[in-house]
Amino acid sequence: MAEPLRPIRSADGSNILEPSKSEMTMLKTHERDGFTLVDMVVTMGLLTILAAAAVPELIDVAQQMKLGQAQRQVLVEMNSARLVAVTANRPMRIRFNCPATGQYRVVELIGTPSSPTTDDGAGDRCSDTKWKYPANDNEPVTRPNHDGPVRWLPSSVTFTASPTLEFWPDGSVHRQLAGENPWSVLDTTTGATIKVQKSGVEKMISVNGLGKIQLVQ
Numbered sequence: 613m614a615e616p617l618r619p620i621r622s623a624d625g626s627n628i629l630e631p632s633k634s635e636m637t638m639l640k641t642h643e644r645d646g647f648t649l650v651d652m653v654v655t656m657g658l659l660t661i662l663a664a665a666a667v668p669e670l671i672d673v674a675q676q677m678k679l680g681q682a683q684r685q686v687l688v689e690m691n692s693a694r695l696v697a698v699t700a701n702r703p704m705r706i707r708f709n710c711p712a713t714g715q716y717r718v719v720e721l722i723g724t725p726s727s728p729t730t731d732d733g734a735g736d737r738c739s740d741t742k743w744k745y746p747a748n749d750n751e752p753v754t755r756p757n758h759d760g761p762v763r764w765l766p767s768s769v770t771f772t773a774s775p776t777l778e779f780w781p782d783g784s785v786h787r788q789l790a791g792e793n794p795w796s797v798l799d800t801t802t803g804a805t806i807k808v809q810k811s812g813v814e815k816m817i818s819v820n821g822l823g824k825i826q827l828v829q
Contacts, residue, residue, distance in 0.1 A: 675811055682769040682808045683815040683827060686716070689763055690777070690806070690817065690825050693718040697779040700758050708774030708806065710738035714765045716774075719743070720756035725780065725794035738762060765808065772814060773807035783823040797821040 697704040703721040717738040723729040736742055745761045778786040778795050786795035798804050803820030816828035
């Protein structure tokens with residue numbers, strides 16, 4: 613009868629075919645790898661809390677972006693009014709909350725700065741039904757010829773300061789203070805400010821008598 617194999621021993625006398633204590637520990641550890649249901653529930657709870665905390669910040673960023681968009685759009689339209697006044701050699705106005713709240717439009721002065729017509733100050737002067745864009749013709753005797761389109765502020769954005777401004781062919785900017793004609797040129801230092809706001813936050817566009825228009829942060 614054959615004799616059983618003798619265990620093979622290492623130099624320190626231990627059986628090399630039997631796992632050591634450290635190897636046993638590693639085996640037991642691997643047996644416990646993975647996540648339990650409790651681990652997953654706790655993790656999901658923490659992620660939900662973090663997401664809920666981040667929502668107000670994301671909403672605030674979105675509101676700031678929309679307000680900044682409105683501010684830049686108004687700036688572009690004001691620069692457009694000044695450019696048309698200079699290139700077309702015609703006084704132009706930009707009117708806010710016209711023809712309705714949250715809307716604005718660049719319109720040509722039908723009369724002259726010293727003698728505007730009744731239509732120039734009419735409440736429906738911004739109406740794109742009565743005053744088409746683009747104009748039906750470019751005949752100087754049938755003004756206006758340079759009215760722009762009606763623009764809209766983004767949703768929930770409103771004007772909080774919006775004086776009508778008049779741009780002259782020499783690049784200067786004017787505003788009516790007390791019923792005077794022609795309108796008074798804006799101060800070169802203080803000028804005028806157009807304000808837009810959303811959820812209590814305001815952004816501004818400033819303009820002075822020399823025609824310098826800029827964003828105010």
